[in-house]
Amino acid sequence: MKMALVLVVVGLLLGPGYYVYHKFFTGRILHSIPLLPAADGFQPASFAVGPESSPIRIVLRASTDHDAVIGNTAPRLRYSATVRAEPGTEASFPVEFISTSFESEFQEFAAEVATLPVAHTTTYHVALRQTEPSEMRVRSSVLEIRGNTTEPDMRLVWSGAVVLAMGALLLVL
Structure with missing residues (x-):
């Protein structure tokens, strides 16, 4: 259960969090x-x-x-x-x-x-x-x-999505 929550949090930070940060908050x-x-x-x-x-x-x-x-x-x-x-x-x-x-x-x-x-x-x-x-x-x-501005590294975004999916799967099982 703890591992699943950690994976969900890491997945959210690496996936959507990282993407939104780079798209809307980088640069000046x-x-x-x-x-x-x-x-x-x-x-x-x-x-x-x-x-x-x-x-x-x-x-x-x-x-x-x-x-x-x-x-x-x-x-x-x-x-x-x-x-x-x-x-x-x-x-x-x-x-x-x-x-x-x-x-x-x-x-x-x-x-x-x-x-x-x-x-x-x-x-x-x-x-x-x-x-x-x-x-x-x-x-x-x-x-x-x-x-x-900088563009997000899509490899990190997709890695975050995979980690998020793994965490969600562990929560369900």
């Missing part, structure tokens, strides 16, 4: 831009970064709420994020928030929009457009730009 915050609502999403945001901050990670943080859901589908909020570098390079990324509750609830979300290398000082423009109607309402949102 370069810009934190409050997003203002627009008809179909948010007003575009712009920021400049230099090569000393490479790679950068763009993270969308949002506070949402929704009414109680009668059906069996959790509320979703989907955006298309278009990131354009000043010289003209442009790419689109899907961003999705899925509620974990069917009750009326206030929730905080964070979603990685993109991780980008920066070769020289560049101004980026980010436009977020809602792609479909949603029952979720956005109370506030911030576009967070993190510099000098």
